[in-house]
Amino acid sequence: LDPGPIGIRVHYSSVNYKDALAATGTGKILRRPEVIGGLDLSGEVIVSEDPDFPCGSQVVAVGGGLGESRDGGFSEYARLPADLLVRLDPGFGTRAAMQIGTAGFTALLAIRRLQALGIRPEDGPLVVSGATGGVGSFAINLLDGMGYAVSALTHKSGCEAYLQAIGAQAILGLEDWSPTGPPLLSARWTGGIDNVGGAELSWMIRSTRRGGAIASVGMAASPELRVTVFPFILRGVSLIGINSTEV
Ligand SMILES: NC(=O)c1ccc[n+]([C@@H]2O[C@H](COP(=O)([O-])OP(=O)(O)OC[C@H]3O[C@@H](n4cnc5c(N)ncnc54)[C@H](OP(=O)(O)O)[C@@H]3O)[C@@H](O)[C@H]2O)c1
Incomplete structure (x- = not known):
């Protein structure tokens, strides 16, 4: 050791x-x-x-x-x-501590960063990608408990009952978003937590409202991010990075 x-x-x-x-x-x-x-x-x-x-x-x-x-x-x-x-x-209990584990700890870190930027439940809905994963599930459940309306973005079909049970108010599948499209999309989210990276993170940023914020946690699909500066400059959107290993 x-x-x-x-x-x-x-x-x-x-x-x-x-x-x-x-x-x-x-x-x-x-x-x-x-x-x-x-x-x-x-x-x-x-x-x-x-x-x-x-x-x-x-x-x-x-x-x-x-x-x-x-x-x-x-x-x-x-x-x-x-x-x-x-x-x-x-x-x-040591068992409960690890049932929360890194995934729950990281989800709460991301939520606290969004809250520090003034993202409140009354401002509008949030979106969480990688929804059925560890970080995504904790994020949805914690946000729901804090009074946020959460949309769950998932690659899986057949997990609607699970996502609703942990607090998702809406469930978005592959047919609900596109990996391509213009630099700015119709503004839907006041904020979000992304566990997937790549095209999904780009879509989340491009569809975030003025003054909103997205927390980038993971890269389960891709470490790449293709996006213009338009969401940041024209809508004042913030992109924040989360690193649970260096808190
Ligand atoms: N920044 C940090 O401090 C920190 C801390 C913990 C974890 N992470 C990262 O955050 C990400 C999620 O972690 P986790 O613990 O939630 O992992 P997990 O339990 O394995 O969940 C990952 C989820 O991502 C989605 N996904 C989308 N595309 C995928 C692909 N190509 N391959 C695999 N999964 C894909 C799936 O959810 P759907 O099917 O619902 O879309 C999957 O359930 C990972 O990249 C992990 O390394 C970062």
């Missing part, structure tokens, strides 16, 4: 998109070939000289190079510095 002052018995780690890229070698995720995967973990402190993290305390860690440049959560034990750890409230 990579060295670290606090020893943890790992209880749970969630499986994220990047973990799959690392495991299959599809993406250059592991900075060293021998790094243990797992972008996050929760568990119990078993070795510590840090009074803030006494033995027996339950902790969670997300990002900070876990599963990329430092041994991650797919292991029985981990050794981490205190600045990567957050103590869990007694009763919350």
Whole structure:
């Protein structure tokens, strides 16, 4: 294990998109070939000289190079510095912490960034792409709980009941948007969260209202983005980047 002052018995780690890229070698995720995967973990402190993290305390860690440049959560034990750890409230539970995991943490980061730009529920609907995925599902559910009207953008058919159950008010499929079109489209969204990149992100930006904002989280379909400056200059649309590993 990579060295670290606090020893943890790992209880749970969630499986994220990047973990799959690392495991299959599809993406250059592991900075060293021998790094243990797992972008996050929760568990119990078993070795510590840090009074803030006494033995027996339950902790969670997300990002900070876990599963990329430092041994991650797919292991029985981990050794981490205190600045990567957050103590869990007694009763919350290490299982619940990883059910939320990187996906839920990232969705909330994106929502907070949109809120910081003044995107409020009364301003109009939001759109979330990659809707059936981890980040997309948490984003829809959290936004719905906060009073936002959310449209779910998905590639899948047959998932309407699921998306409605987690809070989507409208469901958009492949037939509802086009990868091509003019630099500005009819303005529909006050904001959005994109997990897919490429043509979908471009469409979301081009159909965002004056003063709206889109949070770019993922690139499940493509890292490329083809868009003119028109949405940004003529409509004052903001594009914000989210990185959960460096919070
Ligand atoms: N920036 C950050 O800090 C951060 C943190 C976590 C994750 N991410 C990134 O965000 C993206 C989503 O993560 P996730 O955990 O939600 O992943 P996930 O659970 O695997 O979901 C990905 C979703 O993207 C959609 N999708 C569209 N085109 C796709 C394609 N060509 N291949 C695969 N999926 C496609 C699918 O939803 P539909 O069928 O409903 O369209 C799929 O369910 C990934 O790119 C991930 O690396 C970034």
